[in-house]
Amino acid sequence: MKDIELILGDALVWLEKIPENTVDLVLTDPPYFLDKLDDKWSHEEVLRAKSSVGTVKYLPVGMKFSPEQAVEFGKWFSSVAYKVFRILKPGGWFLSFSHPRLFHRLVCSTEDAGFWVRDIFLWIYTQNQPKAFSLEHFLDRTAFPPEVKEKLREELRAYKVPKVKSNYEPIMVAQKPPEGTLLENFAKYGVGLFNVKIKQGKGMFPSNIITTDSIDEVMDRYFLIEKPDRKEKGAFNDHPSVKPIKLLRFLIELTTKEKALVVDPFMGSGSTAIACKETGRRFIGIEINKHYYEIATRRLKEKVSLFE
Ligand SMILES: C[S@@+](CC[C@H](N)C(=O)[O-])C[C@H]1O[C@@H](n2cnc3c(N)ncnc32)[C@H](O)[C@@H]1O
Structure with a gap:
């Protein structure tokens, strides 16, 4: 296996090809089934959906509220959670970004698949358009x-x-139950504890509130993770939901050791791949959409050339 492997395909198929009990962390940002961003993302549809937000000819995309949405999402996510459970080592981590409107279902589906839900982190930011x-x-x-x-x-x-x-995203922090005590599990599998040498703000103990915007002195002191570098996304990257690399690095370094294996089944433009490259973790990423897969491949190539 290469240290970093990007796969073009359906996560629900490819997760089954990863051997069981081998992965330290699954870190992902799944499709939300809102704004047409379902599991069959079409780049054109997404762009159309984005450009229609703000025009009020009919109920604009993303502004319709459907009570079934969260239930449907939960059913779909359940199949993801069972597959993730199989590949994780005992004590391994399942971290998933979510949406304030859906995350209760995401968390319940994960718990139903056998995970222990340890925490919900909040990623807070100041910029967003009111909808x-x-x-x-x-x-x-x-x-x-x-x-x-x-x-x-x-x-x-x-x-x-x-x-x-909307000014926050919840991040579910779930764990596959360890084998024996946390200590026994860590000794055997090298996963299951948090690395608290990873600091936030001005050298503070890691917290479940994270911000990537400078807010004020107190918030910055306790919760700030370095702001995203404007260039990190890449000028060619038109993915609508790119996550800050520093935030992903924080989550990866908190939960895994160097050389750990990280999987992102919904890789998008490959931000988790870049964060793994930067922190010396191995990585498998899966993306169903060819356009986004190509963006991820290009971003990674540019990053790798910086390391060589
Ligand atoms: C929220 S985005 C991830 C964005 C990513 N965090 C980034 O920084 O670019 C979710 C991605 O999942 C992909 N996707 C949706 N259904 C999928 C499936 N069944 N298998 C693999 N990828 C899928 C979408 O095409 C989309 O790019």
């Missing part, structure tokens, strides 16, 4: 009497659909 929109322009299409319309029109200057600006 709540006004319903005022729908009033004219209603059959409400004129006096009701008038009253509502006034109120709808303030009231919008129930969506605040």
Whole structure:
């Protein structure tokens, strides 16, 4: 096996080809089944979905709320979690980014697959577009009497659909149960504890709150992880959901030793691959979309050439 292996294919198929009990960490950012970002991401669909946000011709993509979404997501994620469970070493880690609207299902599916859910980390950031929109322009299409319309029109200057600006992402921290005690497991498999020499902010003990934006003195002192370098994404990278490498490095270094094997079944533009290269971990990444797989390959090639 190469130290870093990128695979073009379906995670649900390829996870089955990884031998059981061999992986130290599965670190991933799965498709959210929102904004058409399901398990059949088409690059064109994603771009169309993104560009339609903000135009209010009909309920814009990503603004529709469907109560079934989380349930459907949970069912799908359950099949992922069982496959991840098989390949992890005892005591191995399963870390997954999630969405505030879906993460309860992600966590329950993971627990149902046999994992111990140890924590939920919060990645906090200050920048994001509010996506709540006004319903005022729908009033004219209603059959409400004129006096009701008038009253509502006034109120709808303030009231919008129930969506605040989203400024955090939850990260599930789950563990495959260890064999024996944590200490016995660590001695045998080299995984299952946290490396607390990894610091945040001004040399602080690692915390379950992480920020990659400078916020103020206190937040920065305790929770800041170095801000992303503007160039790290690559000018050619048009993936809509690229994670900061420093954040991934923090999670990898906290949970694994050098040369550990890390898997990202939903690799996207390959940010986890770069973080593994930078921290001396081995890596297997799977991506179903050829366009994103090619971006990941190019990003990694550029990174490897810096190391040679
Ligand atoms: C949220 S993105 C990951 C972005 C990544 N963290 C980055 O920094 O670029 C999820 C990725 O999963 C991919 N994907 C969706 N379903 C998949 C499947 N069944 N197997 C493998 N990849 C899949 C999508 O194409 C998408 O690129």
